[in-house]
Amino acid sequence: MSWVARDIALIAAAFAASVVLGISTNVLRRVPLPMLYKNPEARVLSAVSPAAAITSGEPEVLEYKVAVQTWKASAALFVDARNPPFFEEGHIPRSINLPRDSIVQAGSIAALADKARPLVVYCSGEDCDDSRIVAKGLLAMGYSKVSVYSGGWEEWSASGSPVEK
Amino acid sequence: MVGIRLACGKMILRILIALIFLVAGVLKLRDPLAFSDGIAAFQIFPAWIINPMAMILPYFEILTGLGVLSRRTRSAAALAACGLSACFVVLYASALARGLDVTCGCFGKWEILQASTRVGFVRAVVLLGLSVWIYLSRMPEKWRDGRCAVPR
Known part of the structure; x- marks a missing residue:
């Protein structure tokens, strides 16, 4: 050979x-x-509800100014959709961490017990899709007031807004 | 003296290539989901092949890395490394041509090792060059017993 x-x-x-x-x-x-x-969005939606792809709508998108006003007024709970190591490095104060692959655990998080509570989901920034995916998943789970802060962590931290570690 | 230096250089390169494949394989094994998302980002593979690739490829990379270190399997492993690197080059070139921003998941979720499409392409070309060089360069017989030669 x-x-x-x-x-x-x-x-x-x-x-x-x-x-x-x-x-x-x-x-x-x-x-x-x-x-x-299955792509991340399909995974999240099929994990939360078999019919989620049909029932969930598109979340509202918030610009920076509105997101800051909402945060200052404590008018919504901020949800960080990034993976835990990035959340631990720094996040928007008073936010909770809910990565897309852990969305099924949302029901067991005390802060998310009230499905009528307004939620603002964010991730790394404009290039990241996880905030939209998590927001769609939350809508499919029955949360009624879910929006996405599209600028995400990059815009928030770069603009000098308060951060928490 | 020059021969021994060359043999040392080749051995260091082999260890480097082995480490690249071993690290990449182990990190992918730790997070196969991220790797499958990375494969899908190239938008070139059908859904039915992505997850099987994410299960199988990390082991193939680990075996390639180990094979480069062993004298008996070095030649085959270097050829496998050439094949893998050539595939990476083609995939990245295709992604660049289509303007896709991909992180291949080559190193799992290790953000520090992630790269833009352009950097990933350059990395794949360098890896291909090194693999081809190792495959084509046969260590002359007279250097095999040199200080850096891998024992039989």
Whole structure:
């Protein structure tokens, strides 16, 4: 067997081993990946309600000025949709952390017990989609006053507004 | 003397490539969901193949990294590294051409190792260059017993 054929045979063996390892260890995971991929929005919506894609609407989008006024007046609970390490590095004061993949736990968070309470969801900034996804998930879960602060953490922290660590 | 230096250089490069694949594989294993989102961001793969790729590819990268370190499997592992890197280059080039802003999830959720599409493309090209060089460069027999040669 030439060395190229030997290399290809070894690669095929490594790939076969990877298939076996990948599929078998996935089954053993606490939360296995399903075989069919769903995008984050579909994952969140199907996690909160099977009919969520039909029932949930689009959340209202708040600009910075409105978000600051809302925060100053304590007129809404701010929800940080980023992952915990980023929340711990700094967040809007009095906000709670609810990453998109933990949205099913929203019902067990005391601050979210009242579904009529106004909520403002934010994430990193304009390029991040998690605030919209979490907001849509919350709407699907029955929260009635959910909006998105689109500027997010980048705009808030850059504008010199209060931050909490 | 020059031969020993070259052998040392090659060995360091092999260790570097092995580490890149090992670290990338292990971090992806820790967060397969982020990796599957990263694959999907390229908007090139159908939904049915994304999650199987996210399950299998990390192990293939780990085996490639380990293979580069072993004398018996080095050649095959270097060829696998070339193939993987070439795929990354094509994917990033395609994303650049379509104006997509992707973070591949190559290093899980480690933000510090994430990169813009352009940086990711350059990183993939460098990795491909190193992999090809390691695959094509056969260490001459007379250097194999040098100080930096990997024992048989």
